[in-house]
Amino acid sequence: MNLQLIIFVGYFLLVFGIGWISMKLTRSEKDYWIAGGKLGWGIGGATMAATHTSAGTFIGTIGVIYAVGWSFGWVLLVIPLAYWFMVAVLAPRFTKVTELTLPAFLQRRYQSKTARGIGAVIILIATVVYIQAQIVAGGLVSNIVFGVDPTTGMIIFTIILLAYTLVGGMLAVAYTDFLQMIIMIVGTLVSVPLMINHFSGLADLVEKVELIKPLTFDWGGFPTVLLITLSLAFFLGSVATPEKVVRLYAMKDMRSIRKAMLLTIVVVTGLNLLVFILGLGAMTLFPNLPTGDLAMPIIAKAVLPSFIGTIMLAAVTSAMMSTVDSLLLVAGSALSEDIYQNLLHKNASRSRRLLIARIGILIVGILPLISILSGLAKGELIQFIVVLFTAIMGAGFFTPVVGGVLWKRATKQGAIASMIGGVTVTALWKAFGDPLIYPVLPGFVVSVLSYIIVSYLTTPPDESAWKPYFDTEKQTHEDE
Amino acid sequence: MDKFIFWGLFLTLGLIVLGYAIWMYWIERK
Numbered sequence: 001m002n003l004q005l006i007i008f009v010g011y012f013l014l015v016f017g018i019g020w021i022s023m024k025l026t027r028s029e030k031d032y033w034i035a036g037g038k039l040g041w042g043i044g045g046a047t048m049a050a051t052h053t054s055a056g057t058f059i060g061t062i063g064v065i066y067a068v069g070w071s072f073g074w075v076l077l078v079i080p081l082a083y084w085f086m087v088a089v090l091a092p093r094f095t096k097v098t099e100l101t102l103p104a105f106l107q108r109r110y111q112s113k114t115a116r117g118i119g120a121v122i123i124l125i126a127t128v129v130y131i132q133a134q135i136v137a138g139g140l141v142s143n144i145v146f147g148v149d150p151t152t153g154m155i156i157f158t159i160i161l162l163a164y165t166l167v168g169g170m171l172a173v174a175y176t177d178f179l180q181m182i183i184m185i186v187g188t189l190v191s192v193p194l195m196i197n198h199f200s201g202l203a204d205l206v207e208k209v210e211l212i213k214p215l216t217f218d219w220g221g222f223p224t225v226l227l228i229t230l231s232l233a234f235f236l237g238s239v240a241t242p243e244k245v246v247r248l249y250a251m252k253d254m255r256s257i258r259k260a261m262l263l264t265i266v267v268v269t270g271l272n273l274l275v276f277i278l279g280l281g282a283m284t285l286f287p288n289l290p291t292g293d294l295a296m297p298i299i300a301k302a303v304l305p306s307f308i309g310t311i312m313l314a315a316v317t318s319a320m321m322s323t324v325d326s327l328l329l330v331a332g333s334a335l336s337e338d339i340y341q342n343l344l345h346k347n348a349s350r351s352r353r354l355l356i357a358r359i360g361i362l363i364v365g366i367l368p369l370i371s372i373l374s375g376l377a378k379g380e381l382i383q384f385i386v387v388l389f390t391a392i393m394g395a396g397f398f399t400p401v402v403g404g405v406l407w408k409r410a411t412k413q414g415a416i417a418s419m420i421g422g423v424t425v426t427a428l429w430k431a432f433g434d435p436l437i438y439p440v441l442p443g444f445v446v447s448v449l450s451y452i453i454v455s456y457l458t459t460p461p462d463e464s465a466w467k468p469y470f471d472t473e474k475q476t477h478e479d480e
Numbered sequence: 481m482d483k484f485i486f487w488g489l490f491l492t493l494g495l496i497v498l499g500y501a502i503w504m505y506w507i508e509r510k
Binding site: 070071073074076077080081083084088206217218219255258259261262265266269273 | 485486489490492493496497499500501503504507508
């Protein structure tokens with residue numbers, strides 16, 4: 001217990017230290033939201049990988065593997081493909097003009113404050129839901145590590161996260177993400193051999209899994225239609241979610257972005273594969289858990305030696321924190337930049353803008369907690385909440401973002417129709433549609449169709465709207 | 481057990497990552 005406490009307290013102190021130093025280095029909004037646009041490939045790739053890897057991986061994915069078997073693992077294929085698409089197609093055009101937020105891109109490309117406002121509202125709603133899932137995971141971990149009541153754990157996590165994100169902004173988030181990525185890698189790399197040691201090798205583990213759940217290594221374990229549509233959700237969500245694309249702005253240049261993404265895909269796919277193996281282990285050692293979400297905490301507690309188990313739990317915590325801090329940033333920026341400053345209060349001074357930025361973070365950090373404590377967020381496996389978020393973000397933003405830099409004819413009405421159509425259909429399908437088809441598919445189809453049809457029905461955009469993204473010269477940012 | 485469902489995932493992922501690395505190298509040299 002003492003050792004666990006020391007490791008966790010040390011870890012949190014380190015995170016606070018990084019937050020504090022970052023605050024000293026943060027002078028402008030550009031520093032606060034996109035780390036001044038100066039990140040190199042190492043930190044850039046780490047923050048991308050750590051943001052991608054959430055409690056969804058360590059609690060959720062392992063839970064799904066535990067529940068439905070290995071075929072779910074094939075969803076992983078789309079992750080490197082999505083990032084490859086992002087680097088090769090989106091990034092070179094998207095980063096021609098540096099903005100602070102994704103909705104700010106929508107405003108510039110579509111010359112529409114409404115488009116920006118709608119984008120910001122989608123981000124706010126989806127993010128708050130998603131943060132809830134992560135905070136719930138935090139409560140689960142703290143319950144197992146320290147025996148504290150999950151609610152207390154959730155409150156403590158929120159306070160810690162807010163403390164460093166609020167003061168240090170993107171710089172703090174990027175550097176803590178780097179630290180958290182290292183912890184995740186070390187925790188998983190050490191745990192997997194120890195897990196395999198409980199069996200006589202990987203082959204034995206696989207055999208035992210088959211004895212217990214014969215369908216684990218069979219395509220029938222998880223419906224293939226659902227697998228394919230889930231993959232689409234992962235693809236769209238990896239390419240165009242706001243917390244990913246702002247990281248393109250945060251990195252120095254295309255060269256850094258390309259290298260960073262190699263790091264990202266190696267780390268993300270590697271971590272996932274290793275975590276899957278832990279999931280298989282949990283299946284055989286603890287075949288009767290009430291929910292798959294408990295698999296990882298139980299492994300850390302009961303299978304691994306106390307020290308390694310604690311590192312593993314620190315890794316889970318890191319996964320969750322590195323994702324939530326990034327989401328707090330995009331949600332905070334949506335609130336303070338895209339809604340408040342853009343629509344209501346345009347001429348604030350620099351220090352006031354930074355203050356508003358921090359107030360925005362504070363609000364979006366407390367909202368999910370209130371919603372959990374009031375009993376609004378319960379039920380589904382964490383991974384499915386995570387994927388629903390990805391689906392809503394993907395269906396809402398993929399088309400206007402990628403379409404905006406590839407298709408000159410796209411109009412603001414088209415973009416607005418596609419965002420509203422995509423998100424609405426995704427949500428409606430989730431509520432009433434056929435559960436075998438993941439809601440992102442109908443959502444995405446509607447978003448693309450309404451984008452194209454409405455764009456053709458409305459007046460073509462002015463050249464000044466699309467030109468910056470189709471020019472060969474790099475532009476500069478407006479409000480340095 | 482369908483061996484491909486297990487090992488095929490590792491293999492395919494490895495190939496994609498390798499593909500990316502080669503593409504990156506190629507584009508940097510261009």
